[in-house]
Amino acid sequence: MSLATPAVAPEVSVLVPAKDEAGNLAEFVRQAREALLPLPYASEIVVIDDGSRDGSADVLHELAAKHPFVRVVTHRSGRGIADALKSGTDAARGRILVFYPADLQYRPADIATLVQPIIADEADFVTGTKQGHYEKRFVSWVYNTLCRWLFGIRVSDLNSVKAYRREVMDYLPNRPDWHRYMVVLAAAEGFRLAERPVPLYPRHSGKSKFGLGRIPVGVLDLISVWFQLRFGRKPMLFFGVAGAVLFLLGFLVGLVALWFRFGPAHVGFRPLLDLIMILVISGIALFGFGFVGEMVAGMREEVHALQREVNQLRRTPEG
16 A cells, blocks of 8 residues: 555655645545555655635645555645645655645546656656646746746646645745746756646636736736846845946946036036935945845855755764
């Protein structure tokens, strides 16, 4: 039997964020059991109830009592998918993690397809490529095209189901909605990527949690991730260069102001003096931001190193 139990540690943990998915959970667990039972490695399902208000908690309580391979993590309020994955990772026991939503648009039968390249040591991170018709296809195409252009990631679909080694989570910042950029962040840390086609089906029950209001948030997050990857470790490259440019412009404008005042025209031009002050002060301020950013970046690296050591100690069995 390849399903995990309290006494049998799993190789694979399927993390299932669920918010108001009471109509899907029982069917998801049924399909997951059928898909995972024949596999040669032990698997578990970790469902994260992200502040549901539709009776999902009662359904999960019954499922966990009936199926030993089902574990439940509960958020008192909705904290989003990124936090749900973090909570699920903390509770999971497998060395391979799989992100799978509970709405049954992706069928559990395809979990093995995502896990296989990692089991075979061909990849560290596998992302699914959506197959079939689905809503917001154009928005998804724009998002994926921008990501490939900005980050140089040669993956067709960045926002789909995923399987990855547990170590990947050690390098991902716990930021709201940044789960969409897990592929980008993992690639930036040197993890090997792969992709597999995964069919997409109509939602089995309930309503989608994503609307057009997510698009502006996604664009801003995209810019933030790009800035973090480009300048997060060396913020002076951004703030210092921008400050130097403004300071140099202030100096050049000052020379022009001197020429107006003491040159043939012998006239003063007050707006130039205001412009000089704005440029010079802005340049100095940006330099200051750069120095502060360097100190913050240094402290962040130290915190990340300590966090990775703590995670390693948690995973190391006691001697």
